[in-house]
Amino acid sequence: xxxxxxxxxxxxxxxxxxxxxxxxxxxxxxxxxxxxxxxxxxxxxxxxxxxxxxxxxxxxxxxxxxxxxxxxxxxxxxxxxxxxxxxxxxxxxxxxxxxxxxxxxxxxxxxxxxxxxxxxxxxxxxxxxxxxxxxxxxxxxxxxxxxxxxxxxxxxxxxxxxxxxxxxxxxxxxxxxxxxxxxxxxxxxxxxxxxxxxxxxxxxxxxxxxxxxxxxxxxxxxxxxxxxxxxxxxxxxxxxxxxxxxxxxxxxxxxxxxxxxxxxxxxxxxxxxxxxxxxxxxxxxxxxxxxxxxxxxxxxxxxxxxxxxxxxxxxxxxxxxxxxx
Ligand code: NAP
Numbered sequence: 001x002x003x004x005x006x007x008x009x010x011x012x013x014x015x016x017x018x019x020x021x022x023x024x025x026x027x028x029x030x031x032x033x034x035x036x037x038x039x040x041x042x043x044x045x046x047x048x049x050x051x052x053x054x055x056x057x058x059x060x061x062x063x064x065x066x067x068x069x070x071x072x073x074x075x076x077x078x079x080x081x082x083x084x085x086x087x088x089x090x091x092x093x094x095x096x097x098x099x100x101x102x103x104x105x106x107x108x109x110x111x112x113x114x115x116x117x118x119x120x121x122x123x124x125x126x127x128x129x130x131x132x133x134x135x136x137x138x139x140x141x142x143x144x145x146x147x148x149x150x151x152x153x154x155x156x157x158x159x160x161x162x163x164x165x166x167x168x169x170x171x172x173x174x175x176x177x178x179x180x181x182x183x184x185x186x187x188x189x190x191x192x193x194x195x196x197x198x199x200x201x202x203x204x205x206x207x208x209x210x211x212x213x214x215x216x217x218x219x220x221x222x223x224x225x226x227x228x229x230x231x232x233x234x235x236x237x238x239x240x241x242x243x244x245x246x247x248x249x250x251x252x253x254x255x256x257x258x259x260x261x262x263x264x265x266x267x268x269x270x271x272x273x274x275x276x277x278x279x280x281x282x283x284x285x286x287x288x289x290x291x292x293x294x295x296x297x298x299x300x301x302x303x304x305x306x307x308x309x310x311x312x313x314x315x316x317x318x319x320x321x322x323x324x325x
Contacts, residue, residue: 005093005105006032007305008298010077011084012112014041015287016277018065019294020110020301021072021079027302031077032106034084034098040065041114042278043287047138047164052287061138064287089251089270107308108272108301111248111260112294115241115278115285120152124208125237132214132234137161140234141168147233150175150217152205158238159183159191165236166196173230175200177222200230208235243279257282266297272304 008024010017013035024031043049046061055064069079082102088095093105117135119125125133134140137151141164149169151162154176160183162172174191179201181188191197200219206227207218217230245258253261253269260268260280268275276293278285 005107006030007106008032008108008110008301009034009094009096009104009106010110010112011087011096012036012041012114012277012279013039013065013069013079014112014114014277014290015043015065015068016114016279016290016294016297017041017110017112018068018072018077019291020112020274020276020298021077022068022075023295023298024110024302025072025075025077027298028076029302029305031072032104033072033077033079034096035079035081036083036113039069039079039081041112045136045138049287084247087247087251089248089273092272094273107305108274110294110297110301111252111268111273111275111279112277112290112297113244113247113279115243117237118240118242120205120208120237120239122205122207124210124214128208128210128214131212132210133208134234134236135238137165137236140236141165144169144234146170148173148231149234149236150205150230150232151236151238152176153238153240154178154181154183155238155240156183156187158236159187161236161238162197163187163190163194166194170196171198172196173198173200173232175203175205175217175219177204178202205235241278241285243282245279255282265300266293267300272301272308274301 007029008031010020010033021031021033043061044065048058050058082098082100086097094109096104145168148171150173151158152175165172202223203219203221205217206220209216219228243258259282260275262275262280266274274297276297277290
């Protein structure tokens with residue numbers, strides 16, 4: 001049991017969390033930030049971020065994250081490599097327990113736990129993950145030098161990562177369940193012009209086959225019902241994300257997909273608990289929007305704590321906000 005009560009704890013170390021760390025540190029709230037198992041979140045797995053302002057030539061995801069961490073730490077943010085395993089939000093100060101067995105209390109909590117790649121959920125996927133099935137072209141693309149791979153999905157992530165893979169592979173087959181991509185037009189145009197691309201439309205993957213490694217995919221055309229087998233050396237899956245909100249089930253309001261519900265002030269259904277980035281944003285999911293949301297959450301958390309400290313400390317009540325209940 002901790003003896004001190006932190007002013008603010010931040011859960012998560014992606015762009016939203018590190019920005020919240022920077023802002024709360026600059027306002028002398030001495031934030032304590034738990035990184036989760038890896039610092040940086042999803043952007044850390046991105047080879048090139050081309051649309052974050054201030055970097056006209058682009059910047060790699062890992063470098064951007066390192067810079068954000070350094071900037072937050074410069075002002076006193078304590079970045080701790082530990083994973084939060086439990087939170088108690090029905091008492092105040094809130095309780096945050098971590099994998100290392102520590103228990104902390106805090107006046108305000110900022111949740112930036114992000115989202116994780118959605119799996120296809122087909123036979124062979126789990127067994128062959130790391131042996132030809134990947135969710136990260138940046139991490140694994142190198143291992144497919146000179147080979148042929150498939151990419152599943154038609155969104156920005158699928159096309160962007162497929163374009164990245166063309167640096168290494170001889171052929172990228174994009175398998176999409178419709179006959180139109182969801183990705184931005186600019187990305188589409190780059191893909192359509194690239195000779196290493198091939199598109200397999202109206203098709204889903206129903207099984208991933210191989211013994212020691214992926215050797216082929218079983219495909220089904222959703223319009224004709226035709227089943228076929230596609231030989232491939234690897235498959236990269238980009239079919240959207242699932243918010244990392246399991247810790248907050250039954251504790252915070254969330255939508256039917258598990259995204260935390262916040263108001264315009266980034267407040268969740270419990271006053272003093274804020275959320276920013278992809279844990280509460282299924283719409284924009286950009287580094288720039290996550291940074292903005294992390295900044296807003298930090299400013300609101302700071303106001304919340306300042307109000308608490310100006311008046312008598314309110315003890316253990318933490319009513320659910322009427323506004324978004
Ligand atoms: P997304 O936009 O939700 O796209 C997911 C894709 O997977 C869609 O094409 C979807 O098909 C397909 N899909 C979903 N479930 C499937 C299933 N079970 N089987 C087969 N296909 C399935 O996800 P995302 O590409 O990861 O992007 C998420 C967000 O991040 C978006 O807002 C995106 O704009 C943003 N993002 C931006 C950039 C950038 O700006 N450079 C880069 C990456 C991501 P349908 O099209 O038929 O629904």
